[in-house]
Amino acid sequence: MSTEGVSQREFVNKFLTLATLNEPIISSSYQKPLQDVTTLGVALPALKYKYNPKRTRTTQQAGAEQLETSTPVSLTLKSIKAPRFAIEKEFVATDTILKVKNFLVQEAKANNxxxxxxxxxxxxxxxxxxxxxxxxEKxxxxxxxxxGTSAAKKDSVPVAEAPADPETPISEVSAVLTHLPWHEIEALLTNTYKDKDTSExxxxxxxxxxxWEMTK
Structure with a gap:
């Protein structure tokens, strides 16, 4: 078929018309048996890529670590001293020990x-x-x-000083402490130590x- 003087569009239309006049020899669902396949087509050049096994392992480790960090950790917080308690709580693997302590503070188990x-x-x-x-995981x-020191201060009760006897004037107490009965003391010592000389x-x-005078 001569294509001289025919536009490209007219050529395509005529070609499609002729192509659809006859039924195709091979159906659209045709499959060739595998044993009859002798070639896979045009051979492709080898891919120039250097395989790095360390990079693959690093990627796998990163994926495993990401999976571990998202895994919940179930803790049983148990006190062995009074007041005893046992609390089960689920945390995230990236939570710190300090966060667990703050949780106990929120539960009123400690002041801070x-x-x-x-x-x-x-x-x-x-x-x-x-x-x-x-x-x-558990x-x-x-x-x-x-x-804590704050709790100790709250629990401590200040000891009040014993009030002085209102019936005893302070002047009388001072007089008693200032003027001691030395004659009676001397008589008591004489009766106690009879074997001693009076001058001693x-x-x-x-x-x-x-x-006594030096202590004043």
Whole structure:
């Protein structure tokens, strides 16, 4: 068929008309048996790509870590001292130990986080640690709560001074302390130490007087 003097559009229309006049030899659902396939088509050049197994492992590890951080961690917070309690709470793996302590403060188990100490198998857990470091999805945490200084101040009751006897004037008390009955003291010592000489008893009383005067 000559295409001279025929536009491109007319050529396409005539070609499609001729192509649809006869039924296709191969149906649209035709499948060639695999054993009859001798070639896969034009051979493609080898792909110039250097395989890096470390990169694959790093990607897999990052995906695993992301999965771990989103995994919830169930904790049983158990106090072994009075007041005893056991609370089950679910946290996120990225939550810190300090957040767990603040939760106990919100539950009115302690006045502030500094009074709370958390232990796992006898090991103290630090505030900056995250629950992912526990390497478990369930754990029983031992809770120890110490009384804070503020609570101690609230519980302490000031001891009131004993009031003086209103019937005893202060002047009389001072007079009694200032003028001691030295003669009676000397007589008492004489009766007690009968084997001593009278001069020795008097010398002892004089020393007592001097010592008393020095304390004023």
């Amino acid at each position: 986080a500094s009074e709370v100490k958390l232990l796992l198998k006898g090991k103290v857990l630090h505030d900056s640690s995250i629950l992912l470091d526990l390497k478990t 754990a029983v945490i031992t809770v120890m709560i110490s009384a 008893i008097r010398a002892l009383v004089e020393r007592l007087k001097k010592g």
